[in-house]
Amino acid sequence: ETGVTQTPRHLVMGMTNKKSLKCEQHLGHNAMYWYKQSAKKPLELMFVYNFKEQTENNSVPSRFSPECPNSSHLFLHLHTLQPEDSALYLCASSQDVLAVYNEQFFGPGTRLTVL
Amino acid sequence: AQSVAQPEDQVNVAEGNPLTVKCTYSVSGNPYLFWYVQYPNRGLQFLLKYITGDNLVKGSYGFEAEFNKSQTSFHLKKPSALVSDSALYFCAVRGPYTGTASKLTFGTGTRLQVTL
Secondary structure (H helix, E strand, O other): OOOEEEEOOEEEEOOOOEEEEEEEEOOOOOEEEEEEEOOOOOOEEEEEEEOOEEEEEOOOOOOEEEEEEEOOEEEEEEEOOOHHHOEEEEEEEEOOOOOOOOOOEEOOOEEEEEO | OOEEEOOOOEEEEEOOOOEEEOOEEEOOOOOEEEEEEEOOOOOEEEEEEEOOOOOEEEOHHHOEEEEEOOOOEEEEEEOOOOHHHOEEEEEEEEOOOOOOOOOOEEOOOEEEEEEO
16 A cells, blocks of 8 residues: 555544544655644644654644654544544655655545534 | 735636636745645645746646745646646645744645536
């Protein structure tokens, strides 16, 4: 499999559930990102990892907890979410966070619905 | 702070006609500019980027974009639109490396509708 993959593609959860989103990149990149995409709003950067180390947390509520066990895998653990957290969650990767001219490669996203 | 403006929520064009999707940006220093496309139920797909050099950048699927420093614009263009080009288009900007990595800032997106 090539590129950036995300599972699951769709997720419906209640506000008291705990679930995890998974992202895997097969591009040999060292940087990985989580974005939130809501209708009519720009993409919101949530977290950035470079060589497994978190380099940015964009004031994301603690009910979202990222984990990056290695440069190829990224998780987003979800706990006690709110209905306003319903959105498309996109994972992306790039060669290196510091190489600002490199494009990011995106996965297909997980469509999350919080009831 | 850096920002991107895509002034049109939607652009409608007939197949075979030229298309333009507008983007203006604000950033300190020289910009790195990107265009991405998103098809329904898919992630963002990279189209093209401007780093330096020639102001006209060519990318995937016959798209090109023109960097205009004085107008701080990076409009996406295609000489002849196809129905299959119908999608959501995002412009993004990143500032130069200044000791810490700068964020990639996206616009709100422009929906392109190409009709027969």
